[in-house]
Amino acid sequence: MLMRLVQQPTVLALLLFVVGMLAVATALIISGPMLMALAVSSMCYAALRPTADALVRRGLSDNVAVGLTMLLMMLMLLIVFLLLLPMLATQMASLSARMGHLDEQLVHMLHQLADLVAQYTGFHLDTASIASNILASLSEQAAKLGEKLTGWFHHVAFSLVLIPLLVFFLLRDYHQLRNEAMQLLPNRYFELGWLVYNRVAAQLQSYVRGLSIQGMAMMMMCTLGFYLVGIDFAPMLGVATALLNLIPFFGISLAKIPPLLVVMLSDDPDFITAAMALGVVFFAQTVDAMLLVPRVVARSADLHPLTVMIGVALAGYYFGFFGMILVIPVMFSMKVVFGELRKGLHQLHRHAG
Amino acid sequence: MSHPLWANFFRHQHDWIHRCCRLCENNPLFRGIPRRAIRWLVSRMHVRHFDAGETVFRMGDPGAGALLLLSGSVNIIINGACVASLHEGDLFGEVALANDLPRTADAVTASPCEMVFFLRSDLQEWIDTSPRQASVLLVNLSDILARRLMQANVRYEQEVIPQENSD
Known part of the structure; x- marks a missing residue:
C-alpha cells in the first residue's frame, strides 16, 4: 500500500x-x-x-x-x-x-x-x-x-x-x-534530471540578467537624479539605493534611507532637499515598477506576492542582506524543480504503465 | 614512479573519450566536422552503463538528447515489435537534438551496454561557442531526419496504403 x-x-x-x-x-x-x-x-x-x-x-x-x-x-x-x-x-x-x-x-x-x-x-x-x-x-x-x-x-x-x-x-x-x-542519477532519471536542470538554469540566467539590468538602470537614474538635485556623494548613493532596491518587497522602503541620511548629514540640511531626494528615488522606483520589473524580472519569477513577502522576511532573518536578494531565485527554482519533476515523472509513469 | 598523482591531476583523460571520438568520426552526423571540434564536443558528453534488458527510454518519454552506442546492442521497439537492432557506433534518439518532442519508440538493451548521451543543451552550448562548425552538424542532422521521413513515407506507401485499399 x-x-x-x-x-x-x-x-x-x-x-x-x-x-x-x-x-x-x-x-x-x-x-x-x-x-x-x-x-x-x-x-x-x-x-x-x-x-x-x-x-x-x-x-x-x-x-x-x-x-x-x-x-x-x-x-x-x-x-x-x-x-x-x-x-x-x-x-x-x-x-x-x-x-x-x-x-x-x-x-x-x-x-x-x-x-x-x-x-x-x-x-x-x-x-x-x-x-x-x-x-x-x-x-x-x-x-x-x-x-x-x-x-x-x-x-x-x-x-x-x-x-x-x-x-x-x-x-x-x-x-x-x-x-x-x-x-x-540512476539511468531511468538521467534525461529527466538534465531537463529539470536546463529549465532551472535557463530561468535563473534570465532572472540574473533581468536583475542586473534593473540594478544598472536604478543606479544610473538615482545617480543622475541626486546629482541634478545637488545631493552630495551622488554615485555612492546611487549604488547604495540600487542595491537596496534589489531586495524584493522591503527594498522599496529601504532604498529611501541612504539619501535621507546623507541629506541629514549635509552642511545645510533642509526639508525641501530631503523631499527632493525622496522624489528622485520615488521617480526611479516608479520607472522600475512600470517598465523594468514587468519586462525583465517578473516574467522569470512568477511567484505570489505573499510567498515573496514571507520568503524575503525569513531569508533576511536567517541569512541577512544576501539572503534577501537570493531568496527569489531560490524560491522560483524550487517551484520549477517541483513542477518539472512532477511533469516528467507523470510522463515516465504513464508510459511505464 | 611512472604515474605520479600530480601527472594526471590537471589533465584527466578517460578511455571512453578516445573510443567515442573514433566512432563519431565515422558517424554521418559528424561528417565534415574537424577532429579537434569532435574531441571538444565528446569531452562534454556523458557516458552511462546499462545492464542487459534495461530500458533506455520509452515511447513518449521526454528526450534530452541523442545516444551513441560505445559497446553492446540496443533494440528499438514500436508497439511490442522490434524495428531495429543497433550496435557499436550507432547513434539513436537524434530527434531529441532538434526539439524537446517525446521519444517515438522504446529502446531496450539486448546486452550490457556502454553509451554516451549527446545532450541538446551541450549542442546548444556548442552552437553558441562555434556557430559555423555547429551549423555543419545541424545540416547533417536535418539530412538524417529528412532521409528518415522519406523512408517512413515510402514504408507508408508500400505497406499501409495497399492494406487500406484491400480493406
Whole structure:
C-alpha cells in the first residue's frame, strides 16, 4: 500500500523535492559563514562566463581562456580600486566628520518641518522630545551596527581572498563538477534530471540578467537624479539605493534611507532637499515598477506576492542582506524543480504503465 | 614512479573519450566536422552503463538528447515489435537534438551496454561557442531526419496504403 503510494508520480515528486530541499537547506546552513563569498562568486562566474566563452570561440584552450579572463578581472578591479579608493576615503572621512553634528542637524530639520506643519495646519510639534527619542534610538542602533560592522569587515577580508579562487575554479571546473553530480542519477532519471536542470538554469540566467539590468538602470537614474538635485556623494548613493532596491518587497522602503541620511548629514540640511531626494528615488522606483520589473524580472519569477513577502522576511532573518536578494531565485527554482519533476515523472509513469 | 598523482591531476583523460571520438568520426552526423571540434564536443558528453534488458527510454518519454552506442546492442521497439537492432557506433534518439518532442519508440538493451548521451543543451552550448562548425552538424542532422521521413513515407506507401485499399 505504502509502496504503491510512493510510486505515484506526484507523491514521488514531492518526496524527491523534500529530500532535495533538505539537502539544500543543510548545505546552506553548513556554508553559512561563506554564503556571501559563494553568492558573489556565483554572480562573478555568471558575469565572466561569456568572456571566457568568447575567448574559447577565438581558438584559445579552456585553461588559457579562464586564465586570461581572471587576469582581465583582476586588472579591472585593480584599476577601479586605484581610482575609487582615494575618492571613497575622502568621502568616508567627510561623512564621519559630519556624523558628529547629526543631533544638531536633526533638530534643525525638525524645526523646519515643525514650522511648515504649523504654517499649513496650525498644529505644533514637540521637536525637542521627538529629536531626543530619535537620537536615543539612533545611538542604540549605531552601537549594534558598530559591533556588526567589525565582524562584517573581517568577513569581507576573508571573502576577498576566497572569491577570486572560487571564481577561478568555477570558471575552470563548473561543467565537470555539474556533470559528475548528474552522473549520480540512476539511468531511468538521467534525461529527466538534465531537463529539470536546463529549465532551472535557463530561468535563473534570465532572472540574473533581468536583475542586473534593473540594478544598472536604478543606479544610473538615482545617480543622475541626486546629482541634478545637488545631493552630495551622488554615485555612492546611487549604488547604495540600487542595491537596496534589489531586495524584493522591503527594498522599496529601504532604498529611501541612504539619501535621507546623507541629506541629514549635509552642511545645510533642509526639508525641501530631503523631499527632493525622496522624489528622485520615488521617480526611479516608479520607472522600475512600470517598465523594468514587468519586462525583465517578473516574467522569470512568477511567484505570489505573499510567498515573496514571507520568503524575503525569513531569508533576511536567517541569512541577512544576501539572503534577501537570493531568496527569489531560490524560491522560483524550487517551484520549477517541483513542477518539472512532477511533469516528467507523470510522463515516465504513464508510459511505464 | 611512472604515474605520479600530480601527472594526471590537471589533465584527466578517460578511455571512453578516445573510443567515442573514433566512432563519431565515422558517424554521418559528424561528417565534415574537424577532429579537434569532435574531441571538444565528446569531452562534454556523458557516458552511462546499462545492464542487459534495461530500458533506455520509452515511447513518449521526454528526450534530452541523442545516444551513441560505445559497446553492446540496443533494440528499438514500436508497439511490442522490434524495428531495429543497433550496435557499436550507432547513434539513436537524434530527434531529441532538434526539439524537446517525446521519444517515438522504446529502446531496450539486448546486452550490457556502454553509451554516451549527446545532450541538446551541450549542442546548444556548442552552437553558441562555434556557430559555423555547429551549423555543419545541424545540416547533417536535418539530412538524417529528412532521409528518415522519406523512408517512413515510402514504408507508408508500400505497406499501409495497399492494406487500406484491400480493406
